[in-house]
Amino acid sequence: MTTTSTREEELLAQLPTGILINGVWRSAGSGETFAVVDPATGETLAQVADGSAEDGIAALDAADAAADAWAATAPRKRGEILRRAFDLCQEHADDLALLMTMEMGKPLAEARGEVTYGSEFLRWFSEEAVRISGRYGSNPEGTGTTIVSHRPVGPCYLITPWNFPLAMLTRKIGPALAAGCTVVVKPAELTPLTSLFFAGLLLEAGVPAGVVNIVTSTDAAGVSSAIMADPRLRKISFTGSTPVGKKLLKQAADNVLRTSMELGGNAPFLVFDDADLDKAVDGAMLAKFRNIGEACTAANRFFVQKDVADEFSRRLTERVKALGVGRGTEDGVSIGPLINAAAVDKSADLVADATSRGATVLTGGSRIDGPGTFFEPTVLNGITPGTRLLREEIFGPVAAIATFETEQEGVDLANDTEFGLIAYAFTTDLARGHRLIGSLRAGMVGLNAGVVSNAAAPFGGVKSSGLGREGGAEGIHEYLDTIYALLPTTTA
CATH class of the missing domain: 3.40.309.10 (Aldehyde Dehydrogenase; Chain A, domain 2)
Known part of the structure; x- marks a missing residue:
């Protein structure tokens, strides 16, 4: 098998390998790292920060601190940032594809296809950000006016799988940011490099500090349990196996979290x-x-x-x-x-x-x-x-x-x-x-x-394959709370 090329070495050399908290790359609190391995050769590609539960809470601190300002950011501006992120993905398509092939193993042509597919969620939700609508009208009794509006659910925890390192991330980050939510991301430990590279592109696109935080870790259960037990978290989105999804649903019940679960298939x-x-x-x-x-x-x-x-x-x-x-x-x-x-x-x-x-x-x-x-x-x-x-x-x-x-x-x-x-x-x-x-x-x-x-269609399953939908017009509503207000009719 071919070993690492000069281009691959150059790409790895410029890759961030820490955790991203409040817009700053830093080491894990413990100083520990773990190896990311090329499955085609068994060779180590990079050592990345091995975040702990404490790092996860620090990331949630940052997401919570940034939540109000990001929610108040004009939808047009949120959309423009996502569109810039889309453009940067196109500009760095070869780098993203090569990273995915190196850490996950898929053929380079398929990795390029994933860049096209995955970045499309950024473009789609950049357009959806300005189309969050509501309702206004008389109630059936004629005694008042019904106003229905939507607001961001709040800080979200996004857990992504190893098999589509870019697309599963953009499919979650796109609607979350478009809706006005801040996020903590826990990428799969087998394929974190694409997520780290993409996070750098988000910063370059103008995503404010604290809006997107990345915690790489080999202790998925410890990091997730700590974050999900914190009452400041309001939503979890998970893509992965059904057994793990069921455990997360049980944990989510304790704080009545909004959940999106894209689970196993047959x-x-x-x-x-x-x-x-x-x-x-x-x-x-x-x-x-x-x-x-x-x-x-x-x-x-x-x-x-x-x-x-x-x-x-x-x-x-x-x-x-x-x-x-x-x-x-x-x-x-x-x-x-x-x-x-x-x-x-x-x-x-x-x-x-x-x-x-x-x-x-x-x-x-x-x-x-x-x-x-x-x-x-x-x-x-x-x-x-x-x-x-x-x-x-x-x-x-x-x-x-x-x-x-x-x-x-x-x-x-x-x-x-x-x-x-x-x-x-x-x-x-x-x-x-x-x-x-x-x-x-x-x-x-x-x-x-x-x-x-x-990206324009709702992705998701029924039965043990999950809850909620990603993509399409439906996708952004997974990150929005619906608010109803009644204005009583007044008489002169």
Whole structure:
């Protein structure tokens, strides 16, 4: 595998590695640091500050002190700052993409795509900042005037995951700042470098001191517990696993915090016998193998109608066999390393469970010797009920194919999960497509589409996949309280 290049070394040399509190980069209170590792090589990229619960409270102190002034800042000015941040992301797109590839592993082309997608939340919410509206009108009884307005919820705690280091951050920071909220951010310890670089861009864009604070830490539970126990915090937004989300929801109940939870997924991918198979395979490649399969929106369970199952499996396998594996900075690479050894172990265990229950490996199926944490892009068919691949979020480049006979059976299989983030379906029958939008129990549906995420659309799930929405017109209201006032009618 290729080791660190001169350009990578230059980028790392200029990267802030402390925690950001009240506009100042500083060391952790303990002076401790932790290593950020390139999963493609196992080499240490940087040592960053290992913040503690005390650092988290110091960040909340800064966010609270800045809250009133930021809330009172004109919406147009808040929007202009976010727009400058968007412009800076475009200007530094290559740096952001390279950092993501280095610390997370995704291919450089996909990292560039994430910069485009992630920065769009800054542009979208820069425009939404000036469109926070209310209502004014007579009440039904005619005895007074109803006034409905909105105000920022207050200091927010944002916890971001490792798999989309930029996009999950901008998707939270964009609406929070547009609404007039200040924030404390706890990025994932596996991929904090992109967040630190982006925070520097926010300062350059003119975000005032204390409005955005970043605490990197290996003690996520300790930092989060301290911040969430403080009554000054008014909202938490978390993207991550469902078990962790449930724990945070229990903690949030103590201070009745506003919550946004984007949790796990177990996305079904339905292929009906009337589907355009070329489009279905194209969609499958995007829905399953984009981001190395490490996405909550990744297709997890492929259900293919029996008459086309063999042909779909053949075409998908042919495409997967052609995927290049390696460090994301190398030419021709479509599949980078998984985030760590535990992720490789999980993929291997899931494949072993499936084959022990009668599944057939059509391609791949094995871990790849290091350096780095790689797993072969894999296709299996003959998946049977009870297989762990049907129940557990894979988070790896493994496609598991099962079959169904009738539309209702396909829908029932798709809905047979505690999760409900997204569902994919491929059919050329317009009436069936409309039925599926209503019958698939998911917060999002990709109908003849393998990617649905867009800054202008509400992202989020139902059931154990979470609460609230990010993006779209809905996204900013997650950071606003609704205020109702009544003005009684007066008579002369």
